[in-house]
Amino acid sequence: MTKPSFHIKDINLAEKGRLRIQWAAQEMPVLNLLEKQFREERPLEGMRVSACLHVTSETGNLMRILQAGGADVVLTASNPLSTQDDVAAALVAFHEIPVFAIKGEDNKTYYQHLEAALEHRPNITMDDGADLVSTLHAKHQELLGNVIGGTEETTTGVIRLKAMAKDGALAYPIIAVNDAMTKYLFDNRYGTGQSTLDGIIRATNILLAGKVFVVGGYGWCSRGIAMRARGMGANVIVTEVDPLRALEATMDGFRVMPMQEAAKLGRIFVSATGDIHVFDRHHFEVMQDGAILANSGHFNVEINLPVLEEIAVSKRQIRDFLDEYTLADGRRLYVIGEGRLVNLAAAEGHPSSVMDMSFANQALSAAYMRQNAKTLQPQVYTVPEEIDKRIARMKLEAMDINIDTLTEEQIHYLNSWKSGT
């Protein structure tokens, strides 16, 4: 039997997906400008790219741009629950991009899809969470010789890849797109802030005003969530392990306390720490009836779901993407999107306008990798500053915002140490 050249839910969804990709493009001016440049300069000519990203309308636009730049692209999902099936269909039907992704796929299918993307024998990997890179290193060392480098989209992936590099296990250079300022300051903060609340609201339709809303962590994603929840009138509590971040949260005006205390007070709980079991048995034991739990970190490990399954006497799906767990004492706890990324499981991920900058970083980093791979070591690199600054300038220009420039006198002053009081 020949292997399928793509694996998606339904090709008949393609027209709907095409319209959604077009709609997203209207909010992605930087990517649109890059498309023009890529079409003319073909910086990825001949490169086979295996991308493991959330299959969304924004990713659809990135795929178009990589293709315009000459890349031969395949796409697989970076999470079993984040695929937009219509977008997957449109990429196959209208752009001839092999896609391996179905929303709701089980773990086995998820990994089969990664394998299918690796059969493309990539020269460049484009990952979100580092599952593709780790599968490649663990199971397909024979393919490593083809790879010149890769890019990584998210905090969790960068942490994993840095650990690989530290162990001497990373075989090729990676550019940490996540660590570009035009990525994390916008995508992680404003993107996660808005899309996480969007996911919670779509899944529950709950009023946030006046509710006690507990945010686990105060990294860029968590602070975006806390900021937006406050904007909706919620009474926000932040939990942290890092004293500096805890201090920042305090002076940003949030209540800060250990999760064990917050667990008793909250109605809605979200974490985006990247660590396991932020919500655990001892928290479930003291939560109020009706507490809602969601995860906005990359992996579905922040809520200890196996323990919740174990202590629940019954479970039922009460709405789309919302499961009700009833405990022995009658309290009901609710989990959104099986504890997977709430913003992509129950909503549509970050809005296009922030993904515009994240994916401009992806496209330009892939082109940079193509040009510079020979001089790079198997390490994790940050996006070159000139790329980061260029994207910021392009975005401002697209938003029709002008800024000042330093005068010669000011430049001179900043470069001299002689003038003081």
Ligand code: ADE
């Ligand atoms: N990660 C978060 N939001 C996303 C989106 N809209 N598209 C791709 N990856 C994402």
